Amino acid sequence: MNVLVVAPHPDDECLGVGGTIALLADQGASVTVLTVAAHLPPLYPEQVHERTLREAARAHELLGVGESVFLDHPAVLLADAPAFEVNSAVQRVVDAVAPELVFMPFPDRHVDHRRVFEACMVATRPVRGGRGIAAVAMYETLSETFWNAPGAEPQFCPNWTVDITSTVDRKVTAYRRYESQVSPFPGPRSAEAVHALAVFRGSQAGVAYGEAFQLVRATFSPHLVRAGVRPNPEGGDNAGSA
Numbered sequence: 001m002n003v004l005v006v007a008p009h010p011d012d013e014c015l016g017v018g019g020t021i022a023l024l025a026d027q028g029a030s031v032t033v034l035t036v037a038a039h040l041p042p043l044y045p046e047q048v049h050e051r052t053l054r055e056a057a058r059a060h061e062l063l064g065v066g067e068s069v070f071l072d073h074p075a076v077l078l079a080d081a082p083a084f085e086v087n088s089a090v091q092r093v094v095d096a097v098a099p100e101l102v103f104m105p106f107p108d109r110h111v112d113h114r115r116v117f118e119a120c121m122v123a124t125r126p127v128r129g130g131r132g133i134a135a136v137a138m139y140e141t142l143s144e145t146f147w148n149a150p151g152a153e154p155q156f157c158p159n160w161t162v163d164i165t166s167t168v169d170r171k172v173t174a175y176r177r178y179e180s181q182v183s184p185f186p187g188p189r190s191a192e193a194v195h196a197l198a199v200f201r202g203s204q205a206g207v208a209y210g211e212a213f214q215l216v217r218a219t220f221s222p223h224l225v226r227a228g229v230r231p232n233p234e235g236g237d238n239a240g241s242a
Contacts, residue, residue, distance in 0.1 A: 001029045004099035006090065006120050008112040009037050009075055010052040011178040014059050015194065016139030017103045018171035019164025019211050024101075025064025026167070032067045033060060034093045036086070036116050040074040051180055059174040069093055078115040090119040095129050106138040106156050106214065109147040126217065135218035139211070142197060143188035158212035161205035168198050168209040 003024055007013035013021065013033045025031050035056065039048045053070070060068050071089050073081055094102070104120035105113040117138070124136045137160060140146075145156050164171060172195050176182060185192040202210035 001101070002097055002099045003029050003031045003101045003103075004094065004097045005031065005033045005103045006105070006116060007033060007035045008078070008105055008110065008116045010035055010039070010056045011059075011175065011181045012105060012113075012141050013103075014063070014171065014175045014178065015142050015189075016105065017211065018059075018063055018174055019167045019198065019209070020103070020162045021063045021065060022167035022170045022174075023162065023164060025066070029101075030066045031064065032069060032093070032097045032099070033065050034069045034071070034090070036071045036090065036119070037073045037075040037078055037112050038070060040072060043074065043076055048180070052178070055178045055180060059177040062170055062174045062177065076112060078112045081115075083118070086115060087119045087122045090116075091123040094123040098129065098132055100132065100134045102133055102136045103139050103213070104136065104216075106140055106145050107154060108141065108145040108156070109153075110141070110144040113141065113144060121216075124216075136216040137213035137218070138216060139213055140197075142193055146188075156214060158201070158204075158214050160213045160215050160218075161201055161207070161210040162213070163202070163205070163207040163209070164198060164211050165202070165208040168195070171198070 005013045005017050005021060021031050039052050056068060078086060102120065102124050105116055107114040107117040124130050124133055140156050148155060172191050175194050176191050181189060182191060183189040187193065198209040198211065201212040202208050204210065
């Protein structure tokens with residue numbers, strides 16, 4: 001099974017999908033992480049970019065990522081890039097990977113997250129090559145996803161939880177490898193906050209540790225169920241655990 005995780009920046013994939021990446025990789029899935037933006041000039045010096053690339057390589061190795069793709073758009077400036085350019089770049093990776101599962105960011109407070117979400121929605125439409133995609137889901141990013149204005153902006157409403165009890169320690173350890181991005185507790189990007197969110201999301205679905213997603217569309221096939229990716233058979237608020 002081919003899985004594509006689209007991240008606006010290095011570390012977003014670990015924050016939102018790290019436990020699920022490790023779980024699927026352990027089950028034999030081929031996981032590709034596409035990182036669209038990078039810590040590049042004019043807002044960041046080149047050495048910061050080089051450091052985050054090294055950190056991403058170490059984190060991805062621990063999680064079992066098969067391929068890491070970096071588009072290297074300057075961070076925080078994605079909205080200034082032509083929409084067609086960003087959409088086409090994401091589309092090319094989707095076509096090359098031919099994923100059955102796609103994870104993309106929720107369109108939250110960060111302008112880059114919204115821009116990447118829009119590109120993913122275009123690239124994963126269920127037409128042409130997109131017909132092979134069985135599920136498209138949005139993930140949450142600690143801090144940014146919870147800073148939207150209630151009632152005035154979209155809110156993250158998860159309806160699918162993946163049980164990451166067996167991989168939560170690797171998720172947190174992989175995140176710690178992003179040394180330049182980790183904040184001290186009680187910061188929202190602290191390792192303690194990452195662990196606490198996994199506890200909370202797991203408790204919502206009756207498991208010890210979880211990662212929560214909001215499904216955009218899904219057609220769950222028998223082979224996906226065997227791989228541990230399945231909707232909650234009882235339905236309801238828990239909506240799904242894997």
